[in-house]
Structure formats: C-alpha cells, structure tokens
Amino acid sequence: MIDFRYHIVSIVAIFFALGAGVVLGAGPLKGTASEVVASQAEKDREQLADTRQELTDLKALDKYRDDYVAKVTAGLTDGKLTGKHVAIVTMPNADGDMTNALQDQVEQSGGQVTTRVTLDSKLFDAGQRQLVESLVTQLVVADIDFPADSTTYQRAGLILARGIAAKEEGKTADADSTKVISGLTGSKLLSVKPSQVKDRASLILVVAAKPPTPAPDNSSYNDPVDFIEGLDQGSGGVVVAGTPESAQNGGLLKTLRSDSDATKIVSSVDVANLPAGQATVVFSLAEQAGGKAGQYGAIDAKNGVAPSAVQTKDN
Template sequence: MIDFRYHIVSIVAIFFALGAGVVLGAGPLKGTGTQLVQDQALKDRKDLVQAREELIQAKALDKYRDDYVSKVTAGLTDGKLTGKNVAVVTMPDVDGDLANNTVETLEKAGAQVTTRVSLDAKLFQADQRQLIDQLTTELVTADVTFTKDSTTFERTGQILGRAIAANAEGKNVDGDATKILGGLTGSKLFGLKPTPKQRASLIVVIAGKTPNPAPDTSSYSDAVDLAEGLDRASSGVVVAGTPESAQNGGYLKSLRGDSDAAKAVSSVDVANMPSGRATIVFALVEQAEGKAGQYGGVDAKNGVAPSAAQAKDN
C-alpha cells in the first residue's frame, strides 16, 4: 500500500508548482506566454500558406504531366488496335472512371469494344462455388476442353471466354455463346452490356479497388485463375489496375506472384495514368503476338512498357 506521507508530499508539490506559476506570471515572465502563442500562431499561418501554395503547384504540375503525356501517347497508340475486337471485364468494386477511361483509350487506338462484363462481388464468395461449378458443367460446349488440373475459376474463365471471345478475329456470337451468356447473366453474378454481336480476340480485365485493410494475396487466387481461363479462350488478356493493386493485398500482386499466370497474362499497374492506359494498348498488341509482360511502376518485372521498338513497329 502506498504510504500516506507520499500523498501529502504530492499535494504539497502541486500547490508549490501552482504558486510558482502565479508568481512568475505576475512577475518577470508576464506576457511571455502570450507572445509565444502569438509567435507560434504566426508561424503556423505562414507554414499553412506555404503548404497550400506547394499543393496548388503540385496539382498544376500533375495536370501538366497528365495532359502532356495524354497528348503524346495519343499519337503513339493511334491505329495500334485497328481491326481488333476487345472485350472488357471489370472486377468487383471497380473504379468507374478507370473503366471508362480505359475503354476510351482502346477505342481511340482503333479497337471495337464489343461488350463490358461486370463481375459481382458474390462471384468469389465461398458459398457460391457450388453454383459456379454447376453453371460450368451445364454451359460447357463441345469445342471447350479443360485441362485435367484446371480449377473451378479457370473453367469459369474459359466458359465466359467462349461466349465473348475467340482465338481469332471475325467470330460471331453463335448459339452456344448466346446460351452461355444467358446462363451466366441469369445467375446474377455476371452483368453484360451491351449484348455483343461479335466475339473479341483480346480481353482487358480491370482490377477493382483494393480493400482497406488489404486482404491476403491468396484471396485473389480465384480471380487469377479466371484471367488464365479467359486467356485460353482468346488471343490474349491484359489485367489493368492502379499502383495499389500491385502492392501487398492487391490483384496484380497476386497475379504476378503466380508464375504460370504471369507467363500467359500481361498486367499494367498504372492504368489510372494516360501513360499507363497507352501501355495497355501496347501490351494488347504484344499479347496478339503471343507474348506477355508485367508493366508499370510497382515491382513490374518487364519495366514501364513494352520496348519502344516493339511499340513503334506495331
């Protein structure tokens, strides 16, 4: 137990400190505290003004950079995808502006965006796996072959790919594709707009926002498998996302960590920038040639973009 004398000493010390403060406040240090507060307030105001000016300048420079890159890259991508049909698949919780800007870039590069498929968040929930397996079994067509070790979502990607894509240009949406699309959209786990008339040869998958806190990267294994399945059903797939998606807990991080997927599927982690969207175009051109690469600014194994020579020659 604490001794009673300890309390007495503590109380005396408190009163002594209070008394000393009163004396000093009325004596030689009178007004010093007020002056200190005023000086600090003045300094804070100056710092705030400077910070505001720096922020305005930074935003202006960012806008300049984006506008400049947008104008420069627009010329570089002109005609790169002429004659190519491209389907866009958006992951759950995708940024609408990111998706719209990507579609705009593809169209400016000459591509015909045949359709946009949106994936519902419930698709990747464990309690939906039985339904997904059932759908895959019911909707498989005679011209689709699964590998022996294929996963549920690899098969799902192949089935979806059979409906919206093909390994060559000029393939129309046939009866089998229509049946698949009806079954997938009927599950309410897949959205489709517009209904395509032609199947695409290339596919862009747009990553959704990374949750906060970020999940374990293994939580994206099904999404990675889906991209691999789409790749098997088409001439190539590019997965596009923001820098956050390439960091721990992100879709692109998981994709790049899967050696088999990274050999087949390309990725771009700066799709929120004009330069990044141009890189998506170059990566699609590369995919059409049977090549893959991981591009961007965050642990991108193959650099910022396909080589200048490749981009220029195509």
Template sequence: MIDFRYHIVSIVAIFFALGAGVVLGAGPLKGTGSEIVQSQADKDRAALEDARADLIEAKALDKYRDDYAAKVTAGITDGKLSGRRICTVTMPGADGDVVTAVEEALQQAGGQVTTRVSMDAKLFDPGQRQLVEPLVNELVTADIDFPTESNTYQRAGMILARGVAAREEGKPVDTDATKIVSGLSDSKLLSLKPTPKDRCSLAVVIAAKPPTPAPDNSTYNDAVDFAEGLDLGSAGVVVAGVPESAQNGGLLKTLRGDSEATKIVSSVDVANMPTGQQTVVFALVEQASGKAGQYGAVAAKNGVAPSADQVKGN
C-alpha cells in the first residue's frame, strides 16, 4: 500500500511540474532560454570582434615598427663589412626567410656571402657520434691545431672552418679545403651552395625555432661546441635566431648558459626583424675586432646591440 501511494504521489508531482512549466512558458518567463542564448552569442561575437581589432592593430604596429626602423636606419650599416667574406651556416630547421633576410643585410653592409652551409640533423644526432668522431680524425689537416681539451664537436667545427673559412681574408679554397668539404658532403652531414671559391673570414650561424614540445637545453650542447670550433678556425662567429631560440629549448638559450662559449661567440635573438639583422652586422664587426657580446630582446646580457663605440672605426 505504501508503494502504491508513493507512485501515485510521484505521478501527481510530475504532472504538476509539467503543468507549471506550460503555464510559465506562456507567461512572464516565455523566451527566457532563447534570450540567454542570444545574449551569450552577442557577447561572444563582441569578444571576437575585439580580438580581431586587437590583432589588426598589433599587425599594423609591427609593420609600422619595421618600416620605421628600415627607413630611419637605412644605410646605417653601409660599408661596415666592406671587403669581408662571410659564410652563413644554417642549423637544421632554420627558417629560410630569416636566412635570406640576414644574407641580404650582410650584403647591404658591403659583405660578400661566399656560401651557405646547410647542416643536416644527422650531424647532431647522438646515434651518429660514431660516424662523426672518426670522420673528424680522417679529415684533419696538418695546419689544424686542436686545443688540448677540445671535444669532438669543437673539433668538427674547426674542421668545417678549415674547409670554408680562415682567420685572414683572401684565403682561397685549396686542396685541403676541397677534401674537407667533399668529405663532409659525401657523409651527408651538410651541403653547400654555391661551392665557394674563396674562404670566408666571418660566419653567421642561423638557429632554428625550437620544436614543440621544447627539448631539454642540453640537447644543443654539441651545437654550441660546434659553433665554438667554427669560431676558433675563423675571425669570428655570430649565432642568430628568433626570440624563441633564446628561451628554454632553444640554441641561443644553451649558448648563453655556457660561460666559456660566450667569451668568444656572439649571439643575436631578433634576427627575424630588420633591426635585428642590422645588429647581426654590428656583432660581426665587433667579432672582427676580437670581442663578443650577447644581444637582442630575451635575456641578452649585453643589451639590444653593440654600442657605437664598439663598432666605431670599422
């Protein structure tokens, strides 16, 4: 009997609720649900329009900044690299547009880009170390003097330097240089375009934007050692990249955390901007004088660029 009464009460309650819903729907709350949905849609639409406007404004300001910098500083680097031969060395995954923009800035400053060396990821693959070590020993020439404490990748950088670079200007690509370039190319560790006739004295290493998820910073230890070796075999090296490359998981972040490397190798973390490309030029000028600095926008120890005094007279 209790169960039957319970069911009767439940059924009555359900019908009462349904009846109340019909009455309210026809009364003062009619349309409330649709109005709430419409109100939220209007808010979302307004937020989207605001975000779109902010994006348009940000792009306009970026364009203004770049155009202003290009016009106001036009000619500021003219002649700074006159008579200098320069190699560009692209790390695996480096942005082609950044590479091209940097090369154009070097040429605008009077430099001659002798070759672009494209590094293959195979060179820095830990699983390929057994290939790199014997190849370094095979390609070493009589005039290469490895520092006593140097490691495999510092030596590999010095080997590449002997193939495409020199501490002095005007050094031709001789038999030893050709042997080195052929050995590294045949091993699929790098490619060159064009084949240089003269060896450069300065080099710009173009870093890639770090992948997602960002790797551990130690991933780039070998690449930093390689840049050190390239510097030891030339008149100077600047490592250039985008801002992300100076954050965790980026090559510049690792470089700047190496106190020994930063004594000899310079870096610029805004090479995707016209002002950053000019900073690469000034950093190279400073390198040619035997000094190094870390420049840019992200934890750059030495500020946005070398001072006028640091590049005066070059």
C-alpha cells in the first residue's frame, strides 16, 4: 500500500512537470522552461523523500509501542487466569493470526484453552434460520433453562454453551455435552477442535471479524449478538475481542455495545490486534470470572482502556 502511494505521488509530479513545460514553452519564459521543470521535479523528489521518512518513523514508533507493551509489561497478566478453562469461539471470517495471539496470551496468563469453535457464515444466514430452530429443538437437554423471552439465536448460543462450557469450573464432558457437539458439528454450521471435548470451559472468548466492504447495516449483527448473549447465559462469562473497525458502524462490537441488555453481561475489547489489547482481554476474562462486565478499548468504549482493577488510581 505504501509503495502504491509513492507511485501515485511520482506520477502526479511527472504530469505536473509536463504541464508546466507545455505552459512555459508557449509563453515568454520559453528559454527557462527546462530549468523550472527541473527545479519543480527536485522539489517533488525532496517532498517524496520526506514523506517516506515520515512513514518510516511512524512505523518505527508503532513497533516500539507494541514491543514495549509486549516485553516490559508482559508480566502483568501472569497468573490472572490460573485454574481457568477457556473456550475460544471465532465468528465467521475472524482473523486466524489474531486468534492465535489471543490463545497464546490466555495460556501465558495461566489459562487453559479447552476447545476452539469455528462458526460458519451459514449459521447466521437468514435461509438457515429454520435449520437453527430445528437444531435447538432437537438438542435441548434437561438442564438447559431457556429464558421465556429468548430468541432463536439466544437459545442456539445456550445450546453451544452446554456443549463446551459450564457456569462453574471443573465440569467435564458428559453424555449431554457430547450430544450437543455431535448435533451441531453434524449440521455443518460450525466446527470444533478437538472434536472430543474433555473439559468444559467456564469462560468463553469470542473473536470478532473485521466488517466486510461495503460495511453492512448494524442490524445485521442482531442475531450474532443474541447468540453471544446465549453463550454468556450458559457459561461463567464471555468476552468479545475485535479490532477498532469492529467497534465502528458495520461491525459486531458496534451492535453489541448498542444493546443495553448485552452490555450488562458481556464484555468487549476493540483493540485485540495490539499487545495491550490482548492483555486487556485477559483482564476482562478475569473480571468476567468475578461476575462483572465492561466495554474496553479505543472506540466508544464506555468503561475505558481496561478494567478498573488494573488501572492506576488517580492520587
């Protein structure tokens, strides 16, 4: 992308120079036209060099910031998730590298990732709603208590939570969780690794994708937000991690944060692509384990940069 910008600047400079030459060649300064063009070209080259240097400096500062957070503050998350089992659920088209980085951060903080669930885009396709409703009916088990006003996708989230998670630590897979996982994976609406869940998690980390282009209407995320609420209701807590784009119009976090019911129980972090944001995800998971929720990050995050428990108090 940077090289492309350089080419554009160069091309503009060339056409400017050609234009100047034509004008000057037809006027009284015909004899000095070449000198004017050469002078302008030199100025353009200097400006281009300055722009390149500014970009290089900005990249160096960004790298310094990320390296500082990753290396100097790395120990701040140590032990924050000791004894906690965490399931990772990736939304359709979520970034794999960011998901891996988040898993590494969870594990470095003492947590154990029990399973990774990959949601297929078909899950939230309007044409699949009847299939989802049918699965909810088929897979419901005795200890799932659907709220009276729950939606189809809230119930679907509760069903998945029953398969991979529990409200308390120490719950292992049983016949009902195996039934749920088998039924959901058989539908081809999601996949689970490992396919045989041994330990059920108490916490769930949902990884959001960047919004597509063109950005969809925020209402297109209503079903995913309901699904995430269901995950929370069937577990000990949920944190949704995304990039700044996901907290802007057309993104999942934007819709989530606009839902007052969801934000009472679900946490979100909109800078999970940065080392600092990945640490905040850990702090948010720990906060969820304590029964609290918050919205953190850089874009309309009403609770600030991180949970208050880890922020420096003002004197």
